[in-house]
Amino acid sequence: xxxxxxxxxxxxxxxxxxxxxxxxKNFLAVPLTLExxxxxxxQNALYTSNRRDCWGYVQGGAPLEVKRVIWQHESDELINxxxxxxxxxxxxxxxxxxxxxxxxxxxxxxxxxxxxxxxxAWHHIAMHNHWLTAYTASHMLERRNNGKxxxxxxxxxxxxxxxxxxxxxNLKKMISLDVHVVxxxxxxxxxxxxxxxxxKSAEDRDLVLKGxxxxxxxxxxxxxxxxYYMAQIH
Amino acid sequence: MGAANGIEKMWEELVGLxxxxxxxxxxKRLLSAKFTQARAQQYSIxMAYYVQNRRDCWGYVQGSAPFEIKKLIWQHEExxxxxxxxxxxxxxxxxxxxxxxxxxxxxxxxxxTARLEGGEVCFSAWIRLAxxxxxxxxxxxxxxxxxxxxxxxxxxxxxQRIGAMFERDLNIPMxxxxxxxxxxxxxxxxxxxxxxxxxxxATTDSTRRAILRGAKESLMIDRVYRGHLGEMVEALP
Numbered sequence: 282x283x284x285x286x287x288x289x290x291x292x293x294x295x296x297x298x299x300x301x302x303x304x305x306k307n308f309l310a311v312p313l314t315l316e317x318x319x320x321x322x323x324q325n326a327l328y329t330s331n332r333r334d335c336w337g338y339v340q341g342g343a344p345l346e347v348k349r350v351i352w353q354h355e356s357d358e359l360i361n362x363x364x365x366x367x368x369x370x371x372x373x374x375x376x377x378x379x380x381x382x383x384x385x386x387x388x389x390x391x392x393x394x395x396x397x398x399x400x401x402a403w404h405h406i407a408m409h410n411h412w413l414t415a416y417t418a419s420h421m422l423e424r425r426n427n428g429k430x431x432x433x434x435x436x437x438x439x440x441x442x443x444x445x446x447x448x449x450x451n452l453k454k455m456i457s458l459d460v461h462v463v464x465x466x467x468x469x470x471x472x473x474x475x476x477x478x479x480x481k482s483a484e485d486r487d488l489v490l491k492g493x494x495x496x497x498x499x500x501x502x503x504x505x506x507x508x509y510y511m512a513q514i515h
Numbered sequence: 516m517g518a519a520n521g522i523e524k525m526w527e528e529l530v531g532l533x534x535x536x537x538x539x540x541x542x543k544r545l546l547s548a549k550f551t552q553a554r555a556q557q558y559s560i561x562m563a564y565y566v567q568n569r570r571d572c573w574g575y576v577q578g579s580a581p582f583e584i585k586k587l588i589w590q591h592e593e594x595x596x597x598x599x600x601x602x603x604x605x606x607x608x609x610x611x612x613x614x615x616x617x618x619x620x621x622x623x624x625x626x627x628t629a630r631l632e633g634g635e636v637c638f639s640a641w642i643r644l645a646x647x648x649x650x651x652x653x654x655x656x657x658x659x660x661x662x663x664x665x666x667x668x669x670x671x672x673x674x675q676r677i678g679a680m681f682e683r684d685l686n687i688p689m690x691x692x693x694x695x696x697x698x699x700x701x702x703x704x705x706x707x708x709x710x711x712x713x714x715x716x717a718t719t720d721s722t723r724r725a726i727l728r729g730a731k732e733s734l735m736i737d738r739v740y741r742g743h744l745g746e747m748v749e750a751l752p
Contacts, residue, residue, distance in 0.1 A: 333585055337578025341571050341645065345596075345608060348570055352589070352596050359582075359589050370582060407578065408646055 285477055288486050292417075295493055296425040297432055300439075304505030309439060313447040317511045318380050321440070323390045324507060325457070326373040331400045332419065333359055333370075338407035339415045347416065347475055354468055365460050376457040379450060395506035402499045406492065413485060417492030420472045422500060426465035437461040518718045525723045526710060529654075529730055533662040534669055536734055537676075541742030546676055548748045550684040555618045557751055558677075560628045561744060562694075563611040568638040570596055570608075572645035572656050579649040584712060588653075591708060594701055607694065614694035617687050633743030640736045644729060650712075650722055651729030657709035658730040659737060664706035665699060674698040 299305050311317065333355070340351040358369045365372045374387050392400065406418040426435035433439070441458035444450045452459050480486055536542050548554065570592070577588040593599070598606040605613070612622050630638070644655040663672045671679070678695040681687045689696055709726070717723045 330582060333582065334578045337574055337576075337580075337585065337588075339574075339578075341574025341576075341578060341642075343574075345567060345570065348574065349596055349606075351574075352592055355589055359586055368586075404578075408575070 284483070284486055285480050288476065288480060288489060289473065291490065292421065292424060292493055293430050295497055296421065296427075296430060299425055299497055299500060300431065300433065302501045302504075304501040304508065308504040308508030308511075309443070311508050311511045313443050314514070315380060315448065317514050318444060318448055318450075319377070319382055319386070320511055320514055321507065322373065322377050322380060322382060322457075323387055324393075324396065324510075326370060326377075326387050327390060327392055327396070327400075328503075329358075329370055329373055331403060332422070334400075335403050335407035335415075335419050338404065339412065339419050342408075342410075342412040342415055344412070344479075347412070347479070350471065350475060354472065357464060357468070362460060362464060364464060365456065369457065369460070369464075372460060373457040376455055379454050379456075380448075393506065393510050395509065396503065399499050399503040399506065402502075403496070406495055406499075410492065411488050413479065413488040414492035414495075416472075416475070417489045418496035420469065421493050421496045423465040423469040423472065425497075425500065426461060427469040428462060429466055430469070435462065435465060437465065521720065521723055522710075522713050522717050525713065525717060525726060528727065529658065529661060529709070530667050532730060532734055533658065533664075533667060536662055536737060537668065537670065537673075539738050541738045541745060542673075545741045545745035545748065546680070548680070548745060550680055550748070551752060552619060552685065554748045554751045555681060555685060556615070556620050556624070557628075557747060558744065559611065559615050559618050559620060559694075560625055561631050561634055561747070563608060563615075563625055564630050564634060564638070565740070566595070566607055566611055568641060569656070569659070571638075572641050572652075575642065575645035576649065576652045576656050579646075579652060581649070581716075584649075584653070584716075587708060587711065591705060594705075604697075607697065610694045610697055614692055617691050618685075631743055631747055633746070634740060637736050637740040637743065640739075641733065644732055644736070647729065648725060650716060650725040651732075653712055654709060654726040654729035655733035657706070657712075658733050660702045660705040661709065662734070662737065663698060663702035666703045667706060672699065672702065674702065 336351055336355055340348050343351060360368055362369060367375065374384055377387065403418065407415045424430060426437050428435045428438050437458045441452040441455050441462065444455050445452050476489065480489060573588055573592055577585050580588060595607045598604045612625050615625060641655065645652045661667055663674050665672045665675050674695045678689045678692050678699065681692055682689055713726065717726055
Protein backbone atom coordinates (compact mmCIF):
# COMPACT_ATOMS: atom_id res chain seq x y z
CA UNK A 282 0.00 0.00 0.00
CA UNK A 283 1.41 3.43 -0.82
CA UNK A 284 2.19 6.03 1.76
CA UNK A 285 -0.70 8.41 1.07
CA UNK A 286 -3.53 5.90 0.71
CA UNK A 287 -2.35 4.21 3.90
CA UNK A 288 -2.31 7.60 5.60
CA UNK A 289 -5.80 8.51 4.39
CA UNK A 290 -7.15 5.23 5.74
CA UNK A 291 -5.59 6.01 9.10
CA UNK A 292 -7.18 9.47 9.09
CA UNK A 293 -10.55 7.92 8.21
CA UNK A 294 -10.24 5.50 11.09
CA UNK A 295 -9.34 8.31 13.46
CA UNK A 296 -12.42 10.39 12.60
CA UNK A 297 -14.65 7.35 13.00
CA UNK A 298 -13.04 6.54 16.35
CA UNK A 299 -13.99 9.99 17.62
CA UNK A 300 -17.60 8.85 17.84
CA UNK A 301 -16.65 5.91 20.07
CA UNK A 302 -14.87 8.18 22.56
CA UNK A 303 -16.44 8.76 25.96
CA UNK A 304 -16.48 12.52 25.31
CA UNK A 305 -18.41 12.20 22.03
CA LYS A 306 -20.77 9.62 23.50
CA ASN A 307 -21.50 11.81 26.50
CA PHE A 308 -22.06 14.88 24.33
CA LEU A 309 -24.39 13.10 21.93
CA ALA A 310 -26.27 11.48 24.82
CA VAL A 311 -27.25 14.75 26.51
CA PRO A 312 -30.99 15.14 25.79
CA LEU A 313 -31.71 18.39 23.94
CA THR A 314 -34.02 20.98 25.44
CA LEU A 315 -34.68 24.32 23.78
CA GLU A 316 -32.24 26.04 26.16
CA UNK A 317 -29.57 23.44 25.54
CA UNK A 318 -30.17 23.76 21.81
CA UNK A 319 -29.71 27.52 22.06
CA UNK A 320 -26.49 27.07 24.00
CA UNK A 321 -25.22 24.64 21.36
CA UNK A 322 -26.07 26.91 18.41
CA UNK A 323 -24.32 29.89 20.01
CA GLN A 324 -21.28 27.77 20.84
CA ASN A 325 -21.25 26.48 17.29
CA ALA A 326 -20.98 30.07 16.01
CA LEU A 327 -18.00 30.65 18.29
CA TYR A 328 -16.48 27.39 17.05
CA THR A 329 -16.95 28.62 13.46
CA SER A 330 -15.12 31.84 14.35
CA ASN A 331 -12.27 29.82 15.83
CA ARG A 332 -12.07 27.82 12.60
CA ARG A 333 -11.65 31.09 10.68
CA ASP A 334 -8.79 32.09 12.97
CA CYS A 335 -7.07 28.75 12.52
CA TRP A 336 -7.47 28.54 8.74
CA GLY A 337 -5.99 32.03 8.49
CA TYR A 338 -2.95 30.92 10.47
CA VAL A 339 -2.67 27.77 8.38
CA GLN A 340 -2.81 29.88 5.22
CA GLY A 341 0.01 32.00 6.59
CA GLY A 342 2.32 29.03 7.08
CA ALA A 343 1.45 26.99 3.98
CA PRO A 344 3.15 26.91 0.57
CA LEU A 345 1.73 29.20 -2.09
CA GLU A 346 -0.37 26.58 -3.88
CA VAL A 347 -1.91 25.47 -0.60
CA LYS A 348 -2.56 29.09 0.39
CA ARG A 349 -4.69 29.38 -2.74
CA VAL A 350 -6.70 26.27 -1.86
CA ILE A 351 -7.32 27.61 1.63
CA TRP A 352 -8.28 31.04 0.27
CA GLN A 353 -10.92 29.35 -1.91
CA HIS A 354 -12.08 27.31 1.07
CA GLU A 355 -12.47 30.48 3.09
CA SER A 356 -14.62 32.00 0.37
CA ASP A 357 -17.58 29.83 1.46
CA GLU A 358 -16.86 30.28 5.11
CA LEU A 359 -16.00 33.94 5.35
CA ILE A 360 -17.61 35.66 2.37
CA ASN A 361 -20.45 33.76 0.74
CA UNK A 362 -21.43 30.12 0.42
CA UNK A 363 -23.56 29.90 -2.74
CA UNK A 364 -25.41 26.98 -1.14
CA UNK A 365 -26.69 29.36 1.53
CA UNK A 366 -26.36 32.84 0.02
CA UNK A 367 -24.33 34.05 3.01
CA UNK A 368 -21.17 33.36 4.95
CA UNK A 369 -21.12 30.56 7.50
CA UNK A 370 -21.11 32.79 10.57
CA UNK A 371 -24.16 34.69 9.29
CA UNK A 372 -25.71 31.31 8.52
CA UNK A 373 -25.31 30.17 12.11
CA UNK A 374 -26.83 33.41 13.38
CA UNK A 375 -29.72 33.03 10.93
CA UNK A 376 -30.22 29.45 12.06
CA UNK A 377 -30.57 30.75 15.61
CA UNK A 378 -33.86 32.45 14.69
CA UNK A 379 -35.52 29.03 14.48
CA UNK A 380 -34.92 28.52 18.19
CA UNK A 381 -35.60 32.11 19.26
CA UNK A 382 -32.07 33.51 19.25
CA UNK A 383 -31.28 37.09 18.28
CA UNK A 384 -28.03 38.41 16.72
CA UNK A 385 -27.13 40.06 20.04
CA UNK A 386 -27.26 36.67 21.77
CA UNK A 387 -24.31 35.70 19.57
CA UNK A 388 -22.50 39.02 19.88
CA UNK A 389 -22.69 38.98 23.67
CA UNK A 390 -21.95 35.28 24.13
CA UNK A 391 -19.19 34.28 26.54
CA UNK A 392 -16.78 31.50 25.73
CA UNK A 393 -16.92 29.02 28.64
CA UNK A 394 -13.54 28.28 30.23
CA UNK A 395 -13.07 24.71 29.01
CA UNK A 396 -14.09 25.75 25.50
CA UNK A 397 -11.70 28.71 25.62
CA UNK A 398 -8.84 26.35 26.47
CA UNK A 399 -9.70 24.21 23.44
CA UNK A 400 -9.82 27.25 21.15
CA UNK A 401 -6.40 28.38 22.32
CA ALA A 402 -5.06 24.86 21.83
CA TRP A 403 -6.28 24.86 18.22
CA HIS A 404 -4.72 28.30 17.71
CA HIS A 405 -1.44 26.97 19.02
CA ILE A 406 -1.34 24.06 16.58
CA ALA A 407 -2.32 26.30 13.67
CA MET A 408 0.28 28.95 14.38
CA HIS A 409 3.27 27.17 15.85
CA ASN A 410 3.68 23.92 13.96
CA HIS A 411 4.94 22.75 10.62
CA TRP A 412 2.35 23.65 8.00
CA LEU A 413 1.45 20.00 7.30
CA THR A 414 0.63 19.51 10.99
CA ALA A 415 -1.33 22.76 11.16
CA TYR A 416 -3.17 22.02 7.93
CA THR A 417 -4.14 18.52 9.01
CA ALA A 418 -5.33 19.74 12.40
CA SER A 419 -7.88 22.02 10.75
CA HIS A 420 -8.72 19.57 7.98
CA MET A 421 -9.54 16.76 10.42
CA LEU A 422 -12.47 18.68 11.85
CA GLU A 423 -14.06 18.76 8.41
CA ARG A 424 -13.13 15.16 7.72
CA ARG A 425 -14.87 14.27 11.01
CA ASN A 426 -17.93 16.04 9.59
CA ASN A 427 -17.83 14.18 6.27
CA GLY A 428 -20.74 11.74 6.04
CA LYS A 429 -19.03 9.84 3.24
CA UNK A 430 -16.24 8.91 5.62
CA UNK A 431 -17.89 8.75 9.04
CA UNK A 432 -20.19 5.76 9.37
CA UNK A 433 -23.53 6.85 10.77
CA UNK A 434 -23.00 10.45 9.65
CA UNK A 435 -20.71 13.34 10.56
CA UNK A 436 -21.15 15.55 13.59
CA UNK A 437 -23.38 18.16 11.92
CA UNK A 438 -25.69 15.44 10.64
CA UNK A 439 -25.96 13.75 14.03
CA UNK A 440 -26.58 16.99 15.90
CA UNK A 441 -29.10 18.00 13.23
CA UNK A 442 -30.90 14.71 13.74
CA UNK A 443 -30.98 15.34 17.49
CA UNK A 444 -32.70 18.68 16.87
CA UNK A 445 -35.15 16.85 14.63
CA UNK A 446 -35.83 13.89 16.90
CA UNK A 447 -35.71 15.60 20.28
CA UNK A 448 -37.01 19.10 19.54
CA UNK A 449 -39.09 18.38 16.45
CA UNK A 450 -37.12 20.85 14.30
CA ASN A 451 -36.59 19.54 10.80
CA LEU A 452 -32.91 19.35 9.75
CA LYS A 453 -33.71 21.52 6.72
CA LYS A 454 -34.68 24.32 9.13
CA MET A 455 -31.35 24.00 10.91
CA ILE A 456 -29.76 25.68 7.92
CA SER A 457 -26.20 25.85 9.19
CA LEU A 458 -26.08 22.21 10.25
CA ASP A 459 -27.75 21.24 6.98
CA VAL A 460 -25.28 23.20 4.83
CA HIS A 461 -22.33 21.78 6.75
CA VAL A 462 -23.47 18.23 6.09
CA VAL A 463 -22.70 18.96 2.41
CA UNK A 464 -20.09 21.72 2.65
CA UNK A 465 -17.72 19.82 4.91
CA UNK A 466 -17.88 16.80 2.63
CA UNK A 467 -16.74 18.98 -0.28
CA UNK A 468 -14.23 20.91 1.80
CA UNK A 469 -12.64 17.84 3.28
CA UNK A 470 -12.28 16.27 -0.17
CA UNK A 471 -10.70 19.38 -1.70
CA UNK A 472 -8.34 19.85 1.20
CA UNK A 473 -7.46 16.16 1.32
CA UNK A 474 -6.16 16.31 -2.27
CA UNK A 475 -3.19 18.29 -1.02
CA UNK A 476 -1.90 15.24 0.85
CA UNK A 477 -1.41 13.54 -2.53
CA UNK A 478 0.86 16.38 -3.59
CA UNK A 479 2.82 17.07 -0.45
CA UNK A 480 3.19 13.82 1.53
CA LYS A 481 6.30 12.25 0.00
CA SER A 482 8.13 10.71 2.95
CA ALA A 483 7.62 9.05 6.30
CA GLU A 484 8.59 12.35 7.90
CA ASP A 485 5.79 14.16 6.02
CA ARG A 486 3.34 11.45 7.05
CA ASP A 487 4.36 11.82 10.70
CA LEU A 488 3.78 15.57 10.54
CA VAL A 489 0.26 14.90 9.21
CA LEU A 490 -0.41 12.29 11.89
CA LYS A 491 0.76 14.63 14.64
CA GLY A 492 -1.73 17.27 13.49
CA UNK A 493 -4.49 14.69 13.25
CA UNK A 494 -3.84 13.21 16.70
CA UNK A 495 -3.51 16.58 18.44
CA UNK A 496 -6.60 18.06 16.80
CA UNK A 497 -8.73 15.01 17.49
CA UNK A 498 -7.65 15.10 21.15
CA UNK A 499 -8.74 18.74 21.40
CA UNK A 500 -11.95 17.91 19.54
CA UNK A 501 -12.77 15.25 22.13
CA UNK A 502 -12.02 17.68 24.94
CA UNK A 503 -14.20 20.29 23.21
CA UNK A 504 -17.17 17.97 22.73
CA UNK A 505 -16.72 16.73 26.30
CA UNK A 506 -16.83 20.32 27.51
CA UNK A 507 -19.97 21.11 25.48
CA UNK A 508 -21.65 17.98 26.85
CA TYR A 509 -20.70 18.99 30.39
CA TYR A 510 -22.04 22.54 30.02
CA MET A 511 -25.21 21.42 28.29
CA ALA A 512 -25.93 18.94 31.07
CA GLN A 513 -25.78 21.84 33.58
CA ILE A 514 -28.67 23.61 31.78
CA HIS A 515 -32.06 22.60 33.15
CA MET B 516 -7.63 63.69 23.02
CA GLY B 517 -10.80 62.52 21.24
CA ALA B 518 -10.71 59.29 19.27
CA ALA B 519 -11.15 61.05 15.91
CA ASN B 520 -8.32 63.49 16.60
CA GLY B 521 -6.19 60.66 17.93
CA ILE B 522 -6.71 58.64 14.75
CA GLU B 523 -5.89 61.61 12.51
CA LYS B 524 -2.74 62.34 14.52
CA MET B 525 -1.74 58.67 14.37
CA TRP B 526 -2.33 58.62 10.63
CA GLU B 527 -0.11 61.69 10.15
CA GLU B 528 2.59 60.03 12.21
CA LEU B 529 2.35 56.83 10.15
CA VAL B 530 2.58 58.78 6.89
CA GLY B 531 5.57 60.65 8.28
CA LEU B 532 7.29 57.40 9.23
CA UNK B 533 6.72 56.00 5.73
CA UNK B 534 8.23 59.10 4.13
CA UNK B 535 11.18 58.99 6.53
CA UNK B 536 12.09 55.53 5.22
CA UNK B 537 13.38 57.18 2.07
CA UNK B 538 15.82 59.35 4.02
CA UNK B 539 17.33 56.35 5.82
CA UNK B 540 20.80 55.14 4.86
CA UNK B 541 19.65 51.67 3.63
CA UNK B 542 16.97 53.17 1.36
CA LYS B 543 19.40 55.79 0.05
CA ARG B 544 21.96 53.07 -0.63
CA LEU B 545 19.50 50.96 -2.60
CA LEU B 546 18.03 53.90 -4.45
CA SER B 547 21.42 55.30 -5.42
CA ALA B 548 22.43 52.09 -7.16
CA LYS B 549 22.76 51.83 -10.92
CA PHE B 550 20.95 48.81 -12.28
CA THR B 551 22.59 46.43 -14.71
CA GLN B 552 20.70 43.50 -16.14
CA ALA B 553 22.31 41.10 -13.63
CA ARG B 554 21.39 43.40 -10.76
CA ALA B 555 17.81 43.82 -11.96
CA GLN B 556 17.46 40.06 -12.35
CA GLN B 557 18.53 39.35 -8.78
CA TYR B 558 16.45 42.22 -7.43
CA SER B 559 13.41 40.92 -9.29
CA ILE B 560 13.84 37.38 -7.94
CA UNK B 561 14.31 38.54 -4.37
CA MET B 562 11.24 40.75 -4.64
CA ALA B 563 9.19 37.70 -5.65
CA TYR B 564 10.25 36.14 -2.35
CA TYR B 565 9.27 39.34 -0.59
CA VAL B 566 5.80 39.10 -2.15
CA GLN B 567 5.53 35.49 -0.95
CA ASN B 568 6.47 36.55 2.56
CA ARG B 569 3.72 39.17 2.43
CA ARG B 570 1.28 36.35 1.71
CA ASP B 571 2.53 34.46 4.78
CA CYS B 572 2.14 37.51 6.98
CA TRP B 573 -1.29 38.53 5.72
CA GLY B 574 -2.49 34.96 6.36
CA TYR B 575 -1.42 35.18 10.00
CA VAL B 576 -3.01 38.62 10.31
CA GLN B 577 -6.24 37.27 8.85
CA GLY B 578 -6.16 34.51 11.45
CA SER B 579 -6.04 36.83 14.45
CA ALA B 580 -8.19 39.72 13.19
CA PRO B 581 -11.88 40.18 14.08
CA PHE B 582 -14.39 38.64 11.69
CA GLU B 583 -15.19 41.79 9.69
CA ILE B 584 -11.48 42.55 9.24
CA LYS B 585 -10.83 38.96 8.16
CA LYS B 586 -13.19 39.65 5.27
CA LEU B 587 -11.26 42.78 4.25
CA ILE B 588 -8.00 40.85 4.30
CA TRP B 589 -9.50 37.96 2.35
CA GLN B 590 -10.52 40.46 -0.35
CA HIS B 591 -7.08 42.08 -0.23
CA GLU B 592 -5.53 38.66 -0.78
CA GLU B 593 -7.66 38.04 -3.84
CA UNK B 594 -5.59 40.54 -5.83
CA UNK B 595 -2.36 39.20 -4.44
CA UNK B 596 -2.90 35.47 -4.32
CA UNK B 597 -5.52 34.74 -6.94
CA UNK B 598 -5.77 37.77 -9.25
CA UNK B 599 -8.86 39.35 -10.76
CA UNK B 600 -9.74 36.82 -13.44
CA UNK B 601 -12.74 38.82 -14.66
CA UNK B 602 -10.40 41.73 -15.41
CA UNK B 603 -7.77 39.42 -16.92
CA UNK B 604 -5.38 40.10 -14.02
CA UNK B 605 -3.12 37.35 -12.73
CA UNK B 606 -1.96 36.97 -9.13
CA UNK B 607 1.02 39.01 -8.01
CA UNK B 608 3.49 36.12 -7.76
CA UNK B 609 2.77 35.15 -11.36
CA UNK B 610 3.03 38.80 -12.27
CA UNK B 611 6.49 39.03 -10.70
CA UNK B 612 7.61 35.99 -12.70
CA UNK B 613 6.11 37.42 -15.90
CA UNK B 614 7.84 40.73 -15.29
CA UNK B 615 11.11 38.79 -14.98
CA UNK B 616 10.96 38.13 -18.73
CA UNK B 617 11.80 41.76 -19.51
CA UNK B 618 14.99 41.29 -17.48
CA UNK B 619 15.80 38.08 -19.38
CA UNK B 620 14.66 35.76 -16.59
CA UNK B 621 12.93 32.42 -17.06
CA UNK B 622 10.40 30.99 -14.60
CA UNK B 623 13.02 28.38 -13.65
CA UNK B 624 15.41 31.12 -12.58
CA UNK B 625 12.94 32.09 -9.86
CA UNK B 626 12.70 28.48 -8.69
CA UNK B 627 16.39 27.74 -8.59
CA THR B 628 17.65 30.97 -7.03
CA ALA B 629 17.94 30.90 -3.25
CA ARG B 630 16.61 33.57 -0.97
CA LEU B 631 19.09 36.18 0.12
CA GLU B 632 20.32 35.23 3.62
CA GLY B 633 19.59 38.67 5.01
CA GLY B 634 16.19 38.51 3.35
CA GLU B 635 15.42 35.20 5.03
CA VAL B 636 16.15 36.72 8.43
CA CYS B 637 13.91 39.71 7.69
CA PHE B 638 11.12 37.42 6.47
CA SER B 639 11.27 35.48 9.75
CA ALA B 640 11.15 38.75 11.67
CA TRP B 641 8.08 39.89 9.74
CA ILE B 642 6.36 36.56 10.41
CA ARG B 643 7.03 36.93 14.13
CA LEU B 644 5.50 40.38 13.97
CA ALA B 645 2.49 39.00 12.09
CA UNK B 646 1.89 36.57 14.96
CA UNK B 647 1.65 39.33 17.58
CA UNK B 648 -1.61 40.92 18.76
CA UNK B 649 -3.78 41.61 15.75
CA UNK B 650 -3.54 45.43 15.75
CA UNK B 651 0.25 45.33 15.86
CA UNK B 652 0.22 42.60 13.22
CA UNK B 653 -2.10 44.36 10.80
CA UNK B 654 -0.20 47.63 11.18
CA UNK B 655 3.07 45.81 10.47
CA UNK B 656 1.74 44.47 7.17
CA UNK B 657 -0.36 47.46 6.11
CA UNK B 658 2.44 49.97 6.69
CA UNK B 659 4.48 48.37 3.89
CA UNK B 660 1.67 49.15 1.47
CA UNK B 661 1.42 52.69 2.80
CA UNK B 662 5.16 53.03 2.17
CA UNK B 663 4.43 51.94 -1.39
CA UNK B 664 1.59 54.37 -2.00
CA UNK B 665 2.41 57.18 -4.41
CA UNK B 666 -0.45 59.10 -2.86
CA UNK B 667 1.26 59.20 0.54
CA UNK B 668 4.96 59.31 -0.33
CA UNK B 669 6.45 62.55 -1.56
CA UNK B 670 8.67 61.91 -4.56
CA UNK B 671 7.04 58.58 -5.37
CA UNK B 672 6.61 55.19 -3.74
CA UNK B 673 9.32 52.55 -3.66
CA UNK B 674 7.84 50.70 -6.64
CA GLN B 675 7.69 53.96 -8.62
CA ARG B 676 11.28 54.87 -7.78
CA ILE B 677 12.66 51.42 -8.60
CA GLY B 678 10.60 51.42 -11.79
CA ALA B 679 12.07 54.77 -12.76
CA MET B 680 15.56 53.39 -12.14
CA PHE B 681 14.91 50.39 -14.40
CA GLU B 682 13.67 52.80 -17.05
CA ARG B 683 16.71 55.08 -16.65
CA ASP B 684 19.38 52.34 -16.45
CA LEU B 685 17.95 49.59 -18.64
CA ASN B 686 15.58 51.46 -20.94
CA ILE B 687 12.65 49.34 -19.82
CA PRO B 688 9.52 51.53 -19.81
CA MET B 689 7.31 51.36 -16.74
CA UNK B 690 4.40 49.87 -18.69
CA UNK B 691 6.57 46.85 -19.46
CA UNK B 692 7.40 46.44 -15.76
CA UNK B 693 4.03 44.86 -15.19
CA UNK B 694 4.59 43.97 -11.56
CA UNK B 695 5.93 47.37 -10.57
CA UNK B 696 3.21 49.12 -12.56
CA UNK B 697 0.50 47.02 -10.87
CA UNK B 698 1.84 47.77 -7.39
CA UNK B 699 2.06 51.48 -8.13
CA UNK B 700 -1.72 51.36 -8.62
CA UNK B 701 -2.79 48.65 -6.16
CA UNK B 702 -0.84 49.84 -3.16
CA UNK B 703 -2.50 53.25 -3.36
CA UNK B 704 -5.79 51.44 -2.87
CA UNK B 705 -4.45 48.93 -0.32
CA UNK B 706 -2.80 51.68 1.72
CA UNK B 707 -6.21 52.75 2.99
CA UNK B 708 -6.91 49.42 4.70
CA UNK B 709 -5.22 50.47 7.92
CA UNK B 710 -7.29 53.63 8.16
CA UNK B 711 -10.46 51.59 7.67
CA UNK B 712 -9.40 49.43 10.58
CA UNK B 713 -8.33 52.37 12.71
CA UNK B 714 -11.68 54.15 12.42
CA UNK B 715 -13.39 51.25 14.20
CA UNK B 716 -10.70 49.82 16.41
CA ALA B 717 -8.12 52.54 17.20
CA THR B 718 -10.42 54.23 19.68
CA THR B 719 -8.06 54.36 22.67
CA ASP B 720 -4.50 55.48 23.29
CA SER B 721 -3.41 51.90 23.89
CA THR B 722 -4.86 50.61 20.60
CA ARG B 723 -3.22 53.49 18.73
CA ARG B 724 0.07 52.73 20.47
CA ALA B 725 -0.26 49.09 19.37
CA ILE B 726 -0.70 50.20 15.74
CA LEU B 727 2.29 52.54 15.93
CA ARG B 728 4.42 49.85 17.59
CA GLY B 729 3.66 47.31 14.85
CA ALA B 730 4.23 49.88 12.11
CA LYS B 731 7.54 51.12 13.52
CA GLU B 732 8.95 47.62 13.99
CA SER B 733 7.93 46.64 10.50
CA LEU B 734 9.54 49.74 9.01
CA MET B 735 12.71 48.92 10.93
CA ILE B 736 12.76 45.43 9.34
CA ASP B 737 12.01 47.10 6.01
CA ARG B 738 15.11 49.27 6.35
CA VAL B 739 17.25 46.26 7.20
CA TYR B 740 15.80 44.36 4.24
CA ARG B 741 16.42 47.20 1.79
CA GLY B 742 19.94 47.47 3.15
CA HIS B 743 20.53 43.80 2.32
CA LEU B 744 19.12 44.36 -1.16
CA GLY B 745 21.37 47.39 -1.64
CA GLU B 746 24.40 45.36 -0.58
CA MET B 747 23.40 42.52 -2.92
CA VAL B 748 22.95 44.88 -5.87
CA GLU B 749 26.32 46.56 -5.29
CA ALA B 750 28.09 43.21 -5.11
CA LEU B 751 26.85 42.24 -8.59
CA PRO B 752 28.51 43.40 -11.84
